[in-house]
Amino acid sequence: MKNPARLQVSTALFALSAFFIIFFHSVPETQLWKGWKLLYVRSEKLTEQNICTILEKNGCTDVVSSVNQKLPVFSKFAPVQVQPADSYIYRRSGFFRDSTSSYSVFYVPEKNADALKLSVDEINGYPQTSAACEGGTSFPWICPVLVFAFFFVLLFLSREKLKFSLVSCLLLIFSVARPFYSAGGAVILCLLSNFFLLKVYRRKGVYSDFKNAVYTVLPPVLCFFLLGFSSLSGSVLFALAFMGGWLAPGIVEGVIDLYSKKDPQFQFDFVYIKSSSAVKPVNRTNFFLLGVVFVLVAVLFLCHAVFSTGTPLEFSGERPLLPAPVSSVPAAADELPDLKDFADWSWFTVSFPFRKLGAVPSKNGDLFGETVSVPEYFLTAENSSGKERISVKQDKVLSYDSSFVRSVYDRIEDAEYPALEKVLLVQGKNKSYGYTKSAGTSSEKSVPLVLSFFALFPILLFLYYVVGNLKDEASL
Known part of the structure; x- marks a missing residue:
């Protein structure tokens, strides 16, 4: 890249891609209530008012509890009314206890997460008292760990280790900035695509070689569209990571050319002898990588099934059933009202x-x-x-x-x-509520479907490789 203006544009695009990936980072959510963390306390020494005082003292403001609720709506003509036994006002008290009424439940704004931790420690210091909080974030380390492990395997096998590191750097950053299962599967597939693409990089006919495009171009395109089912923002950031990474080798070469002391007339652009169609990205020495990708994606699928925050997880017997938004409420367990009940009341x-x-x-x-x-x-x-x-x-x-x-x-x-x-x-205005042991909701969507396609793709590539070899042998 001997054109300084082109070098500047490429550098700016690379920097912007890295900035957006880091700035719009996201961690999977694991909380029952959007915007609030649940604190549940069982104590024979502390009243609910005592607990509210401790929370306020440690910096937890705007805590929603049973002691600070009022009549949300009243008539100026009849401000005092006798409430029937099944009134919404009585039924809403179920939001401030667990299913057995053993624990008192408090709703603490998530902005007070640090203060909540201090409060839990102080509350647990009282005798005959136990407190815990539900809701927060979790970082699934398995996703970036598998991505980096596969990267180092490919780096060891690659003949152009520096270029492979450069084109993959933003994908690695993306896997840490968005440690989701679907994003991890996409990065693993595209690392393999980068590995194959470097074999035909800058060779003649690379853009018109449809035979090799199945290995080099189709995986990132597939990942981009499939990630859209899981997260639209993740799909866009993934595209920036993949395309921005391929600017890195040109930037490094441009900087070297710009500051080189050699006379420009003695600098040469080397051209590969073999064209793109004469090089096979997948051969007998590296076809096993397709199996490795399948295994890694299968591991991600298994981890999602076991540890996913979007799947109801059963905790120990000491973990109470807490009030939370649910997809459906059994007819026999209609204790908690919703916004329609509130509007009717x-x-x-x-x-x-x-x-x-x-x-x-x-x-x-x-x-x-x-x-x-x-x-x-x-x-x-x-x-x-x-x-x-x-x-x-x-x-x-x-x-x-x-x-x-x-x-x-x-x-x-x-x-x-x-x-x-x-x-x-x-x-949400159409939510239903009940008692649940669910760990919360995840910011990923359609993860099993996306990972299933990611696992299927290396199998299809392997079959494509086998069929291609059989055709080549038959033509000899």
Whole structure:
């Protein structure tokens, strides 16, 4: 790269790729509640108010607990109302205990993670008290470990160790910046692609050689599209890592040429004698690498199945069943209300002054669309006799519609206390809740599907290699 402007552009693109990969790094999430960590405490010495005091003293602010909840919605015409036994207000207390009511549960904003650790240590210092927190992040070291192990195997086998290190550097950074199972499988496949691509790098016809493109071009393209099913941002960053890495050899060569003391007229560009079509990236000495890739991806698949945060994991008997968002709630375990229950309760609370005393709220679940009207009486004159008579008209004062629901949610967002309903709104308006031992949710999606394709691809490449050899032998 003897053009200084081209060298500067390539260097800038490489630096930007590295910056984006590092800046947008991500670690798999392992928490039950989006934005909050759960603290669960069992104590015979500390009350819930004592625990809240300890949390506040250590710097945990805006903690959602049973002791600081209020009536989220009330009617100015009837601020005090008798609540039925199955009222939302009573049922929401289930969010502040485990399934057996042995533990008290507190919701601590994830921004207070460090302060929460100090609080847990202090709470556990009291006799007859045990406390633990649920939620955080985990770094699956198996992903970058397998990636780096495979890299060193390929580096040992490569004849161009410096170039292989340069073109793979951003992929290695990517595997650490996003240590996801799907990302690890993609990097392993593309490391092998780099290894094969260096065999035909800068050879004549490299861009028109479709026979070798199956080994060199198809793997990164496949990985880019498949990663999109797992994470769109991960797919884009992976593309930057792969393409940015291939700028590195040209940058190094350009810097060497730029500062070389040799006369430019005595500098030569070496050309490979063999064309791309005359070189086989996969041969008898390295075809076993396809099997290695299959084994590594299979290990990632197994690790995801066993340790994945997206799969419900069973803990020891001491780990209680905690309230959390769930995909479905059994009919027999409908203890925890959701936002629809909250909206229904709000409707009954606000419309209470306009209803008949002793009216029992409907439980059929079809409240949306209900209206409350009051009669309005006025005098009208008859056309024939001219006498006045009393007429009545129903005046609609309330309607259970999307506007009403939105106004109720606005009240919650404007609440000056740490309301549980704020936590529920962050999780999503259509979420269901129950008691679970799940470790939480992962930021990866469709991981088994993506890893299955990654494991299948080296098998297809091996079959392609075998069929190609049989054709070559038959043509001799």
